[in-house]
Amino acid sequence: MKVIQQPLLIQKELIALKNTGKRIGLIPTMGNLHKGHLSLFQLAQSNCDVLVGSIFVNPMQFGANEDLDKYPRTLENDIKKLTELGVDYLFTPTEEIIYPIGTKTNTSVEVNRLTSRLCGYSRPEHFRGVATVVNILFNILQPDVVVFGKKDYQQYLILSAMVKDLFLPIEIIGGDIVREENGLAMSSRNKFLTEQQKEEASSLRKILLNSAKEIEDGILNFERIKQRAIEQLKRRKFKVDYLEICNKTTLEDANKEDKELLIACAAWLGKPRLLDNIEVSI
Numbered sequence: 001m002k003v004i005q006q007p008l009l010i011q012k013e014l015i016a017l018k019n020t021g022k023r024i025g026l027i028p029t030m031g032n033l034h035k036g037h038l039s040l041f042q043l044a045q046s047n048c049d050v051l052v053g054s055i056f057v058n059p060m061q062f063g064a065n066e067d068l069d070k071y072p073r074t075l076e077n078d079i080k081k082l083t084e085l086g087v088d089y090l091f092t093p094t095e096e097i098i099y100p101i102g103t104k105t106n107t108s109v110e111v112n113r114l115t116s117r118l119c120g121y122s123r124p125e126h127f128r129g130v131a132t133v134v135n136i137l138f139n140i141l142q143p144d145v146v147v148f149g150k151k152d153y154q155q156y157l158i159l160s161a162m163v164k165d166l167f168l169p170i171e172i173i174g175g176d177i178v179r180e181e182n183g184l185a186m187s188s189r190n191k192f193l194t195e196q197q198k199e200e201a202s203s204l205r206k207i208l209l210n211s212a213k214e215i216e217d218g219i220l221n222f223e224r225i226k227q228r229a230i231e232q233l234k235r236r237k238f239k240v241d242y243l244e245i246c247n248k249t250t251l252e253d254a255n256k257e258d259k260e261l262l263i264a265c266a267a268w269l270g271k272p273r274l275l276d277n278i279e280v281s282i
């Protein structure tokens with residue numbers, strides 16, 4: 001695997017490969033790779049000829065009180081994992097390369113509507129940072145296909161909308177959530193849970209599954225299902241940021257005519273804010 005820090009260097013190599021007809025696949029990450037990330041690389045592998053990863057902890061998507069400094073950085077280990085997987089290129093730019101004048105850039109990318117819901121309630125600036133850095137990465141690496149994990153379902157939806165709205169010639173694929181044995185969605189932030197909290201955290205999945213079952217069984221009082229799930233989470237010591245039952249495409253509150261729904265939740269358990277969701281078809 002070639003590890004390259006300089007944008008123009010990796011761009012030149014990838015364009016040369018594109019010109020020979022190769023299809024470039026990209027997985028953008030912030031590193032600290034776990035099985036969830038690796039499954040995205042595997043999914044991309046069967047959809048491209050040249051597999052590219054990027055590792056960049058993007059300061060623009062962290063709020064003032066968030067955990068930018070504490071975000072785990074494990075580059076050496078990550079390189080080992082990606083090499084074993086057969087990844088061809090890894091792009092590892094520095095902050096100075098991506099944001100030469102700092103994160104108050106002249107240009108940023110803002111996706112509307114979808115960004116104001118769910119995580120947008122408590123992280124209003126977050127998705128501007130994500131959309132901006134992902135655009136920068138797309139422009140440097142010029143991928144044909146990109147895989148985003150559906151644990152961050154809203155992010156996947158926003159970036160799919162951005163690609164469509166801006167006519168970017170890129171195919172976006174959503175990768176399924178990978179879970180621990182107890183059901184907890186894999187995340188770099190799980191490192192901040194104690195062993196006991198890891199067990200307790202598994203109830204988030206169970207509560208979402210119960211809510212999904214109620215809907216599948218024909219109970220369409222979404223507000224009641226939602227309030228009951230929030231109560232159950234609070235009883236298990238979660239501090240709930242949001243739990244929403246929404247239309248899977250618009251993220252608007254679900255109504256009785258909707259057939260494709262998403263139950264999405266963000267909640268703190270101790271230090272980390274955990275995300276999970278479940279797609280429900282009626």
Ligand code: PAF
Nearest residue numbers: 028029030058130133152
């Ligand atoms: O999901 C992530 O790890 C990040 O939000 C992303 C897409 C790499 C942008 O920094």
